[in-house]
Amino acid sequence: MFSMLFSASTHAQTAPASTPNTPASQATPPPVEQRVHDLLKQMTLEEKATMLSGSGWMESAPIERLSIPAIKMADGPMGVRSWIGSSALTSSSANPMKVETTSFPSGIAMASTWDTALVQREGHAIGQEVKALGRDMILGPTVNINRVPLWGRNFEGYGEDPYLAGQLAVAYVHGVQGEGVIPSVKHFDANNEEFERHRVNATIDERTLHEIYLPAFKAAVQQGDAWAVMSCYNKVNGTHCAESDYLLTDILKKEFGFKGFVVSDWGSTYSTAPTVNAGMDLEMPGGPPMKAFLALPRATEQGSSGGWLTADKVLAEVKAGKITEATIDDNVSRILRVIIESGLMDHPHARTAEVDTPEEQKVAREGETEGIVLLKNQGKLLPLDPSKIHSIAVIGPNALVARTGGGGSSLVRPKYAVSPLDGIKRRAGAGVQVISALGVGMEGEDPAHDTPEARATDLSAATGAAAKADIAIVVVGRYNKLESESFDVKTMDLPAGQDELIAAVEKANPHTVVVLNTGDPVTMTKWLDTTPALLDMWYGGQEGGNAVASILFGDANPSGKLPVSLPKKFEDSPAAKNYPGQNLEVNYAEGIYVGYRYYDTKNVEPQFPFGFGLSYTTFEYSDLKLTSTENAGRNGRWSFSLKVRNTGSRAGAEVVQLYVHDGDTKIDRPAHELKAFSRVDLKPGESQTVQFELDNSAFEYWSPQTKEWTMGSGPFEVQAGASSRDIRLKVEVAP
Ligand code: BGC
Secondary structure, three states: OHHHHHOHHHHOOOOOOOOOOOOOOOOOOOOHHHHHHHHHHHOOHHHHHHOOEOOOOOEOOOEHHHOEOOOEEEEOOOOOEOOOOOHHHHOOOOOOOOOOOOOOOOHHHHHHHOOHHHHHHHHHHHHHHHHHOOOOEEEOOEOOOOOOOOOOOHHHOOOOOHHHHHHHHHHHHHHHHHOOOEOOEEEEOOOOOOOOOOOOEEEOOHHHHHHHHOHHHHHHHHOOOOOEEEEOOOEEOOEEHHHOHHHHHHHHHHHOOOOOEEEOOOOEOOOOHHHHHHOOOEEOOOHHHHHHHHOOHHHHHHOOEOOOOOHHHHHHHHHOOOOOHHHHHHHHHHHHHHHHHOOOOOOOOOOOOOOOOHHHHHHHHHHHHHHOEEEEEHHHOOOOOOOOOOEEEEEOOOOOOOOOOOEOOOOOOOOOOOOHHHHHHHHHOOOOEEEEEOOOOOOOOOHHHOOHHHHHHHHHHHHHHHHHOOEEEEEEEOOOOOOEOOEOOOOOOOOOOHHHHHHHHHHHOOOEEEEEEOOOOOOOOOOHHHOOEEEEOOOOHHHHHHHHHHHHOOOOOOOOOOOOOEOOOHHHOOOHHHOOOEOOEEEOOOOOOOOHHHHOOOOOOOOEOOOOOEOOOOEEEEEEEEEEEEOOHHHOEEEEEEEEEEOOOOOEEEEEEEEEEEOOOOOOOOOOEEEEEEEEEEOOOOEEEEEEEEEHHHHEEEEOOOOEEEEOOOOEEEEEEEEOOEEEEEEEEOO
16 A cells, blocks of 8 residues: 555656656665654654754754654745745745745646646646755645635635646645655644634534545545645644544545645644654754744734644653554654655755746746636637737736735745736837826735825826726736735725726727736626626736736737636635634534535526636537446446537637536535536537546545445436536536
8 A cells, every 4th residue: 555655656746856766776675664663663762753843933843863864844845945934934934944935836726737647747837946045844735615706815725626726736745845845734624714713623524524524635645645745723523623533534534545644733742642653753943943933922812832842852752652553653653754754864855946947938838828817808809919909908906016815824935926007018019009007006015095185186197097098908916915815804905096087088999908917806896797708817927917918918828727617706605604713713603515516406596606617719618428337336437428519710718618417306415516527628519529537536425324325226317517606518427
């Protein structure tokens, strides 16, 4: 099992030359498991206990006597952030240790590409930067499900669907591990709000855990062979995740077969023996930085806790008979196994500082270009034709500044970042006059633009600019102080004055394109009816401005599809009544009805559905059929094919989505669930046959009675769609 899970050959198609390997000149080292065993035999109990907590803010403890290196970590997941301290420190421009690296698009933008190959390339690029900086581990990907539109970290994750999030997590993990770098799939298991994240208890039934909140982790472990998983801050069903036997041992290690190590989120441990015994392998941070952090009033206020797995505390518990040496051996073996398997033991990463290479920038640009979602395009206002346009007014608080990502530990400091204004200017060329206006100051950012007088002046300058131009482009949204780790977004409404700005610009110029630059959904009802064209660029990383320009001008054909339903208003969203909870208790009472599982089953119309995204061309679906059946029931495999044709005049990519509907009325099941998808590139007029294969898991639900995945009894329908609400073809299947 171990060699299967950790064998480099499982990454054969992705492994670059630098995959951890022993140089031919050295004798072949004993197999990983033997080396782990040998090392463990040589270690004293004290040394083993030392390895259970970090030695610094981002370093595990080395055992120099045995040449066991420290694992040097760096924050992520959207690129490499510096590693000396909490985000408050590293985001400060006074930080002398700041590093500048490639800022990749937010997780939600990468999820909108539905392009696993591209996410894998992103993983490679990030892995290369980690190594170039002499580090060994990236704290990502974030795979928590978007349960509530206001979660402050939705921008980091891969959206609302467990299957999509799982497949993207696998791709990211393969990319990173292919470089011999350790990823950390986070935050296990249900970190879905930032509100009181250290104290809140999420009550989640077992079926919902298995169907919604666990599958992305399961895929990362079983298909991605992930080397590390990070536990989350909050409690699940009464127990902090860092001391949950149920989650860490029963589910992750036993049920999923996870052989890597669990690292705690920073400051999320509350006990010694229960934490070690639950299967928490490595407590972070550690050493003097941990002590300094916990001494801050802020740490106590927010409920941070740590320093429980230090050697002295662990040894005392061993002496007291509360922890056995066998348990410590298991925890330490897991860390050793990853150190050896990743190649770290034999080949420490030498710092070359070669980051933000043209290849890495290219991945960032492609990711954002594919991730931008075209939501509306009335009268084919887009793409813009520079030969017919003489002037463009570029307006808005997010037009003039590059808002690359949300706030917190994921915010990368890039060497450069292209704002939408700069990207548009560059692309429009000398023949098109580009004028710009702030329109409205970003809420809370600059006091000089936050007064009623300043707002009136900024608004009138913007409408004046819009009225004079052939086209107006308004870029609105939030920024890293309004949308961030550590707190939730206060409202789905756009920040102060932005709705009014859009409405006023649309009035001044009917040829207005609105561009959303946020991670969380926003309320659009105040202006959408009169908006001719709308793009969602999410947080786009350092190449955001270039990517949005290439979509606006049609150099690239939009192909992004929403990885999350965008509700009309917060109250429409499935967990609205159960958020953020009361008295630190949040009940996931909506159960499995998260995202489109809710909207499509309960007939609540979202503003834009899951899977939706327009293109400058059109696609026709035909001939969905079941092409073969291998075995039946639990061993079954069902193959399907369908034809997709590009019926327009531009090359483009379509993301074909396969949903499964179970017609059994005796079991509570969502209207349908995503079970496969494929991105197809098609030239004008071209058609392609797309193949899909489903196994039994596509038809199963998790039964609370038997506590097992159970085949539904159907009748089943396999649906091919361009979104969860645009099902084009259906075929019946009897698995
Ligand atoms: C975040 C993690 C992050 C860690 C280290 C925590 O506050 O939740 O995602 O990796 O800090 O910075």
